[in-house]
Amino acid sequence: xxxxxxxxxxxxxxxxxxxxxxxxxxxxxxxxxxxxxxxxxxxxxxxxxxxxxxxxxxxxxxxxxxxxxxxxxxxxxxxxxxxxxxxxxxxxxxxxxxxxxxxxxxxxxxxxxxxxxxxxxxxxxxxxxxxxxxxxxxxxxxxxxxxxxxxxxxxxxxxxxxxxxxxxxxxxxxxxxxxxxxxxxxxxxxxxxxxxxxxxxxxxxxxxxxxxxxxxxxxxxxxxxxxxxxxxxxxxxxxxxxxxxxxxxxxxxxxxxxxxxxxxxxxxxxxxxxxxxxxxxxxxxxxxxxxxxxxxxxx
Amino acid sequence: xxxxxxxxxxxxxxxxxxxxxxxxxxxxxxxxxxxxxxxxxxxxxxxxxxxxxxxxxxxxxxxxxxxxxxxxxxxxxxxxxxxxxxxxxxxxxxxxxxxxxxxxxxxxxxxxxxxxxxxxxxxxxxxxxxxxxxxxxxxxxxxxxxxxxxxxxxxxxxxxxxxxxxxxxxxxxxxxxxxxxxxxxxxxxxxxxxxxxxxxxxxxxxxxxxxxxxxxxxxxxxxxxxxxxxxxxxxxxxxxxxxxxxxxxxxxxxxxxxxxxxxx
Ligand SMILES: Nc1ncnc2c1ncn2[C@@H]1O[C@H](COP(=O)(O)OP(=O)(O)O)[C@@H](O)[C@H]1O
Ligand SMILES: [Mg+2]
Numbered sequence: 152x153x154x155x156x157x158x159x160x161x162x163x164x165x166x167x168x169x170x171x172x173x174x175x176x177x178x179x180x181x182x183x184x185x186x187x188x189x190x191x192x193x194x195x196x197x198x199x200x201x202x203x204x205x206x207x208x209x210x211x212x213x214x215x216x217x218x219x220x221x222x223x224x225x226x227x228x229x230x231x232x233x234x235x236x237x238x239x240x241x242x243x244x245x246x247x248x249x250x251x252x253x254x255x256x257x258x259x260x261x262x263x264x265x266x267x268x269x270x271x272x273x274x275x276x277x278x279x280x281x282x283x284x285x286x287x288x289x290x291x292x293x294x295x296x297x298x299x300x301x302x303x304x305x306x307x308x309x310x311x312x313x314x315x316x317x318x319x320x321x322x323x324x325x326x327x328x329x330x331x332x333x334x335x336x337x338x339x340x341x342x343x344x345x346x347x348x349x350x351x352x353x354x355x356x357x358x359x360x361x362x363x364x365x366x367x368x369x370x371x372x373x374x375x376x377x378x379x380x381x382x383x384x385x386x387x388x389x390x391x392x393x394x395x396x397x398x399x400x401x402x403x404x405x406x407x408x409x410x411x412x413x414x415x416x417x418x419x420x421x422x423x424x425x426x427x428x429x430x431x432x433x434x435x436x437x438x439x440x441x442x443x444x445x446x447x448x449x450x
Numbered sequence: 451x452x453x454x455x456x457x458x459x460x461x462x463x464x465x466x467x468x469x470x471x472x473x474x475x476x477x478x479x480x481x482x483x484x485x486x487x488x489x490x491x492x493x494x495x496x497x498x499x500x501x502x503x504x505x506x507x508x509x510x511x512x513x514x515x516x517x518x519x520x521x522x523x524x525x526x527x528x529x530x531x532x533x534x535x536x537x538x539x540x541x542x543x544x545x546x547x548x549x550x551x552x553x554x555x556x557x558x559x560x561x562x563x564x565x566x567x568x569x570x571x572x573x574x575x576x577x578x579x580x581x582x583x584x585x586x587x588x589x590x591x592x593x594x595x596x597x598x599x600x601x602x603x604x605x606x607x608x609x610x611x612x613x614x615x616x617x618x619x620x621x622x623x624x625x626x627x628x629x630x631x632x633x634x635x636x637x638x639x640x641x642x643x644x645x646x647x648x649x650x651x652x653x654x655x656x657x658x659x660x661x662x663x664x665x666x667x668x669x670x671x672x673x674x675x676x677x678x679x680x681x682x683x684x685x686x687x688x689x690x691x692x693x694x695x696x697x698x699x700x701x702x703x704x705x706x707x708x709x710x711x712x713x714x
Contacts (some may be wrong), residue, residue: 240504295642314554316562321544321555327504328542333559333607 153286158402160283164292165361166398167299171354172375173382173390174306175347180342180384181323185235185246189254190351191372196257197352198272198359198368199265203372205272212274216356220349228349231341239340258366270364275359291360302353306387319343377430383443392441397426451477451643452498452534456465456512459497463508467493469667470512475611480637480644482654482675485664491647492539494664495613498645499536516611530559533610537617539647541600545589549580549599552588556603567607572640573602576632594625601629605636611643612636618650625643626650630657655679 176190200222204215234253238246276290310316322329322339330336356377358368378397382389406424411418433441452475459468468490485491496507498514514522516532524532541712544552553573557566560671574581577598583591588599597617604612614633628651634657637644646652655661661678663671671684678684 168475227599241471251689264642314558315553317547318558321551324544324546325542327501328538328544329555330501330526331530331536331538332555334555335525335527337622385517 153284154406156284156286157288158406159399160286160292160296162399163395164295164357164398164403165401166378166395167295167392168354168358168361168371169375169378169397170301170391170394171302171350171357172371173379173389173394174303174381175350175354176375177382177384177387177390178343178350179347180379182319183231183235183239183340185238185250186243187347188247188250188297188372188376188391189230189257190347190375191369192254192257192261193223193226193348193351194355194358194371194375195366195368196261197354197355198364199261200352201356201359202265202270202272202364205274206270208287212272215272219352219356223330223352224345224349227344227346228341230348231344235344236337236340254369254372258369262366267366272356272359272364274360280321291357295357295360297315298353299357302350303387303391310387315342374426381430381433383440385440385443389440389442394428400429401426451475451517454494454498454512455515457497457509457514458511459493459507459509461493462506467507467667468497471664471667471669472512473662473669473672475643475645475679476660477610477643478637478641479633479659480646480657480686482651482658483645483647483660483664484649484651484654484661486649490666490667491664492615493667494601495536495615495645495647497522498534498613500524500529509681527559530607533608535559535604535607535609535612537600537604537612537614539615540619541593541596541601543588543591543596543603545587547588548585549588549591549649550574550601552603553580553606565701566606569608571705573606576605576636577602592619594629597621597625597629598632601633601636605640605642608640609642611645613645613647614650615647617646618648620651626653630654632656651684 172190172194175193176187177185179185199217200219201215204218205212206209210218230253234249235246238249265386274291276294279290280287281290281293310320318329318334319339319342321332322334322336326336329339354371358371362368374397378393379390380393381396382391382393387446401422405420405422408418408421408425437443454473455469456470456472457468458466458470460466472496473481473483483491483494493507496505497509502508509522513520516534519532521529521532536641544555547555552568557569560566579595580599580602583595588596591599601614617629617633621629629666630653633644633646636642646654646658655675655678658675660674661672662669663684671678671681673681
């Protein structure tokens, strides 16, 4: 029981990171039609931003966190301006290849600037614990889950209540008509990239707390993509649920399945395999993902 | 208010869609732009709305002025901010958004956000049915309600000039009549100038003050509504009012029927 509790909390904190990344991924895809294969790289760069300000320059953690988010947003806007502004509406193959190229450019750039070592950020909650129902848990997990939930609420309110958020949804449905309403569609695309990158940075900083700051952090991108697809590529809700599911499944698989021996057959580290198997299974039953829907029929 | 002079536009650098048209919409008036399918009506109003890049349209010659300012090289959002709102062909409401959210987007260009409440109350006053449907997804509205929403979405921005592209398209005659009455009321009460693009000449001329007839990218006729209604060609080609009794051959009657169906 206590073990399950621990797995759930840790699984959810990993899931929250996937969900944040997936959210950015879905946001960029829905707004601009571009599948961003560099989402994991943005996450990795975000952790390096925070590392630079918190560890190298010695700024307070919260300040470093906020500066990193702002830099991440700017980076997203610049990426849109330099590459994707002129690629909107081009075939998806070309745009995907540009994001794949971008991913390796970001990785090499980060390698040049920060090197290929393993670093760490000291957060106020690093190595601190709290006790919940007799279980000792890392405080970082609690912060990750708490702040992610807060962010998700902010996003849901933003996209359902605010003029800008509703306009972003409208623009993703029909950019032509959005233009006729006076919306500057290019500005909306840039905003989607900025927000999508900023949440990736948040994910990267939380991920750094669970492991380290290093270039291979970017591999998380593929998990986030699975989370987004699992959720249906369609909504914030889908990204959040998809992220949570993958985080939890990984947690349980790592604890109960990895290293298991069945009839002389030895399971290795099956954590990743299980997560992807769940995704494949769900997609076989629901090809549009859990919340993915076919278009609302126009009468 | 809106003045188009010798406008010549091409698609994809080769297809000449408007061959030098001139027309004017005076402030506070309703002007009808009539013409059959493919005449160039939508092209003309897209040029006014600044929709060029996304449909590969370019202005080769002539000018478009709004309140004495040249607008032919402005972006769509800049044109909206000047007060020209388009109600696009086939309505194009945001199906995945609620009625209320559609109106919220419509108000995007309202600079003074405190006016939104008042503007949407005004809109709901013209279209009470939309108030009942406020929380529903727009995709589930009936055709007539969607057309109303498309008009309401433009109206909520308090435009000076509203450009409507075939508001009667695909709607039952009774609903068309209701919608055109509301358009006329909006014009009268809000003094919003209207440019109504229609294939259905009958209903458009029932509310317009002035009309233009477009054929193959050229204005072939223009005049005050009464004059157009009296014009023999208009009666025949656009109002379907040929004296059928005098037609003897079956072929001619059939031809008339075909034309009538095509026009109404
Ligand atoms: N995007 C486009 N590319 C090329 N030609 C077009 C395009 N849109 C319209 N046309 C052509 O321009 C002419 C006028 O079309 P349109 O303005 O849509 O007519 P209407 O609205 O009067 O039915 C037609 O011959 C049509 O084939
Ligand atoms: Mg048309």
